[in-house]
Amino acid sequence: MNNSLNILIYILFILAINRMSATRTAYKGNILAIIGMSIALIWGLINLKSEYQIYAAISILLGGTVGIIGSRRTTISQLPQMVALLNGFGGLASGLIGISETINIPYLNFLQIFIIFTGCLTFSGSVAGFFKLSGLIKINDTETIRSTSIIILLLSIISSFYAHNGETEYIIGFALLSALLGFCFILPIGGADMPIIISILNSLSGWCTTLVGLSLQNNLLIIVGTLIGASGSILTYIMTKAMNRHLLKVLFTPITTNQSSNYQHTEQDIHKGTPQDAAFLMENAHKVIIVPGFGMAASGAQQELSNMANILIKKYKVDVKFGIHPVAGRMPGHMNVLLAEADISPELIFGINEINPEFKTADVVYVIGANDTINPLAKTQKDSTIYQMPILEVEQTKRILIVKRSLAPGYAGLDNPLFYEKKTLMLLGDGKKITKEIVTQLENDSN
């Protein structure tokens, strides 16, 4: 009975993950996974000694409530940090299981040491990722942190030998060191690389599950954990390829935030435009390409953008396309989620390879809150974190409209020479507000 349920559960999970491969089936995939998990939870509770059942149920209820409230409170643009944090909690759970297993045991085996290490590291690394993605921590002095983390690594290796003997103080010490290591290791990593990091941590949380499964001889945990571990690793690989980053570089190259210091401009160097200018340019164009970035997410401009596209298409017969960079925003597919939310037809949305040849023939490109993903320095500035990342080749279009609040750099901390080009019109202000004004203007103008 137990084993056939285990099999049922992992089959449901495999089918769920498989469904995630197409937008049409992905939602159902999630439901399959929820069904599998519900079976697991119920079965787990039933098999519990009756004296513990009530406590476990309360823990689950409390945790579940916190999780759901947390998720509800999260705005869509905060989803990436939420995913990071949740991931960390999974790691923490494994770590705690590992610690509890070692209490009252004379000797730890390697498995248990691994569980504690990986679990705690995943937890604290995810928390660090959460802070970085929320913008709560900004790091300048990466070198010191890196040297510190090497020392911590050494300390935790040493402490693992002591922990091996099963004394609780040492085990706790080892756990804390592992956590510290994760934190210090993730902290100095370039912000632009955070999605890769989340993916790595995701994969680690899978491997934690495998390790716990191995220690408990539980085939369900082993299979599911390995599945997630492997899929996370592959996802990491695919992402590093999409960003043209090497994994080792992501992990070990210090960020140099001051790389743009030799590139100081003021608002006098730019050509400022008004929403009216923008509306005029776009309604007279044959072809407009819209390039959204993190700023669209931050200002929640997607619905206005959808209105703008609709008016341009219907009223002014403009050929409108959306060009989406694979790492625009703060997580892969971030823009797609938002544009889908605003009911923008998928036929209008194009990936980097399809849209890049089109910039040449477009009349106007409307960049809203995108910066790094259109930054031509990616081609030339060797010491930048985005060097050699493929960009959207916005610079080939006749007129460039850029909406952002200031001349502040993007996520990678890099100034953007496009802002100062003659053919660029800067629309300084909140993305949603400016787009709304453009829409109003478009509505009033006669075609």
Add this chain to the structure above:
Amino acid sequence: MNNSLNILIYILFILAINRMSATRTAYKGNILAIIGMSIALIWGLINLKSEYQIYAAISILLGGTVGIIGSRRTTISQLPQMVALLNGFGGLASGLIGISETINIPYLNFLQIFIIFTGCLTFSGSVAGFFKLSGLIKINDTETIRSTSIIILLLSIISSFYAHNGETEYIIGFALLSALLGFCFILPIGGADMPIIISILNSLSGWCTTLVGLSLQNNLLIIVGTLIGASGSILTYIMTKAMNRHLLKVLFTPITTNQSSNYQHTEQDIHKGTPQDAAFLMENAHKVIIVPGFGMAASGAQQELSNMANILIKKYKVDVKFGIHPVAGRMPGHMNVLLAEADISPELIFGINEINPEFKTADVVYVIGANDTINPLAKTQKDSTIYQMPILEVEQTKRILIVKRSLAPGYAGLDNPLFYEKKTLMLLGDGKKITKEIVTQLENDSN
């Protein structure tokens, strides 16, 4: 050591099968599989008692030689029956292993009975498939054969109880009955359904391997066998979908070869054309679609067809496309293999869904040796084996040229009303010869 080799081997096989998913990597996939198999063979020989090594090596060498010579002697249009036959040999090997295991054993277990049954059935079924595909057997009285096979099925079930006791005569009897069953079961199945049958047998040969693995507790055989068994089953499913056939119908509906009897025509009802007519029509067309079928394979016309397409494109600036039906020829992908052999650019080749909307706008369609796959009766004739199979909608084109040797029906034994349409010109003769004459004519004409 043994187990790490096993793991290495099945990893190689999995990677090999994965590589088969794209034309670019498929050839390498085959090589990976060959490497895996070589390791297996060498390791198997090394682990053999020295007294048997020489005999086993000789068997392998002899078998290998026969296999390679057989494959070399096979013309490309005979490949399908060759695959069927080889498949059968795999099944036979499993069956023999099963029988040998049961000799000198007081009681058989279920596994061994299954191995013998599946192995022998796969063998004889494949042989029947081979005969049918080679055209060496044509069956009319399917009903009798079907009733016979039910009797045999009952007999073999009964005999399995006797065989269970381990007496050699009964085991042999059971094996023979199983073989007879496979033969009688496959024989009456419609010719048009043979690729589905081969795929089923392919999958069965995988399951045989699994069974042998289970009986020997060999994880390599279990994993690889299940892999092939599952992939074969899925392939079967995909194919039945492509042909719009239901698996149960494939297996249990008798073919009624005489369905076309109410549709008797003579050569007087058709409009005969010459290669010169065909050349004239095509060189003056804007758009020509070429539809090859089994007749192209049989006559080996692919190279001439490639020449014809080239001349039309280069000299006469005609827009030439190839439309390929998924089950044209005698195996899935049959046409694609041949067109690839003749170096026809893949950009010119289209599947049924892409090409069907184009027939309306084409001026001429050049059908060479295709029949069932363009037969409009598939839409109307309910009792035919191709009923509801999607067809290439050749009838929508202004002029239809059909090359075949006679008015004989195609594989499904169905007459084709297209032959007698006013806009159709029949070019009776060998596919290659006629195409060659058209090429000569095209070369001589001035554009």
Add this chain to the structure above:
Amino acid sequence: MEIYLIDILILSGFIGYFAIWNVTPLLHSPLMSVTNAISGIVILGALENLNFSSTPITTILLLIAIFFASVNIFGGFHVSARMLKMFKNKDKTNE
């Protein structure tokens, strides 16, 4: 049994590999979020261990583990559903 254990690890790894390889980048975020929620299955480990818990400390540690794993599970599926619902709605309007 050791022998089969390594097979299971390898085979599961391959399944993870195949399942992910075809996913469009567009769905990478929801995918991560779903797999993340699924990895909360480790909660079964905590529940199982609870049966053998001998001291209050381990019981409390395990209950905390259950709490956090539940946050991960419920929050993760909820976040995923939120992301995926948008795609789903869009798909409907297009049909």
Add this chain to the structure above:
Amino acid sequence: MEIYLIDILILSGFIGYFAIWNVTPLLHSPLMSVTNAISGIVILGALENLNFSSTPITTILLLIAIFFASVNIFGGFHVSARMLKMFKNKDKTNE
């Protein structure tokens, strides 16, 4: 061990499923032919059993099995290579 055995069957089945699902119909024939050749791995069963062969009959049966499995293996790979070579050549000329 029984427990793990069924896991292995299921996982292998899934791998077969995933590996095949994306194959274009164009490659179904070579695919069948390659998997067919691979299923000749059953030859290892014959070789293994040969070590325990006690009577001439079983030895002969197993040698015949080895023979036919080899026909399947060598013929199968050769046929596959022939089919695939055509695709390979075509691909080169296009690059």
